[in-house]
Amino acid sequence: MAENQMRGYGLLSSVAYLRKAAGEQNAKRILDGFSPDTKQALASAKEASWCSTKAVAEVYSAIASLANGDQLAAQTHLIECGKFNAHQASNTFLRLLMKMLTPTLFAKKLPDIWARDCTVGKITTEVFDDKLRNRVTGVAGFDHIGPVCVGYVTFALEAMGKSITKTELHDWSLATPGTDCWFEVSWKTN
Numbered sequence: 001m002a003e004n005q006m007r008g009y010g011l012l013s014s015v016a017y018l019r020k021a022a023g024e025q026n027a028k029r030i031l032d033g034f035s036p037d038t039k040q041a042l043a044s045a046k047e048a049s050w051c052s053t054k055a056v057a058e059v060y061s062a063i064a065s066l067a068n069g070d071q072l073a074a075q076t077h078l079i080e081c082g083k084f085n086a087h088q089a090s091n092t093f094l095r096l097l098m099k100m101l102t103p104t105l106f107a108k109k110l111p112d113i114w115a116r117d118c119t120v121g122k123i124t125t126e127v128f129d130d131k132l133r134n135r136v137t138g139v140a141g142f143d144h145i146g147p148v149c150v151g152y153v154t155f156a157l158e159a160m161g162k163s164i165t166k167t168e169l170h171d172w173s174l175a176t177p178g179t180d181c182w183f184e185v186s187w188k189t190n
Contacts, residue, residue: 004053004120004142008045013088014059014148015042017081022066030062053120053142057178060144064174071174075147079167082151090159098159103127103187106156110134121180123149130165131186132157139180146172146181153185162187 019027034042041055063081067073090098098106107125114123121138134153139145150167158164165188171181 004118005050006053006056006119007047007117008049008051009047009089010085010117011041011045011051011056011059012047013085014056014063014081016088017084018059018063018066020084021063021077021080030065034058034062050119053118053145057141057143057145060148061177064144064177069174074174075169075172078144078147079151079154082148082153083155084151085148086152086155090155098156099161101156101160103132103157103160103162106160107132110153121145130189131184133182133184135180135182137180139178141178143177144172145178146183150183150185153183157185157187 015031018030022030031039031042035058037052038055038058041051045051060078060081063077064074066077104127107127110125111123114121120142121136124135124137126133132153134149136146136149147169150169154164154167164185166186167183169181169183171179
């Protein structure tokens with residue numbers, strides 16, 4: 001694996017989210033405009049196969065473009081894409097298992113999950129009483145991975161039964177989509 005890669009489910013579920021968010025006709029127009037490399041990745045991707053993070057980033061950029069330059073709307077779309085990806089990646093059994101997880105156990109396993117599914121960068125997590133702080137590093141050029149990660153972590157915490165009260169994403173913007181970033185996801189303690 002010479003280039004940075006991610007498991008195919010990330011690409012496939014992101015395209016499924018794009019179709020849902022853009023509508024089938026608009027999504028077809030967007031998909032037709034993808035680079036030849038991304039079209040090839042889409043044609044050959046399987047859930048557990050490896051695909052280029054450049055292809056995944058091109059799909060994330062297309063999702064961000066649905067917001068027509070509105071940064072908050074783009075961030076919301078990308079977070080929703082991350083939630084959608086996490087939902088698609090977790091079968092019924094895993095969702096049941098997640099209800100028994102704690103944020104501390106999840107935080108401990110998250111770097112391993114990242115390393116299993118992505119060959120670029122890493123994620124580190126700190127646990128507080130009512131929030132997780134995550135740092136995504138070494139992802140230069142993997143555009144929009146930050147807000148997608150926010151969605152993934154949010155989905156996991158919600159699957160554990162947590163009521164999310166706030167998410168904050170730092171060091172990501174439409175102008176700097178492929179940089180290291182950090183984010184916090186807070187929940188209500190019962």
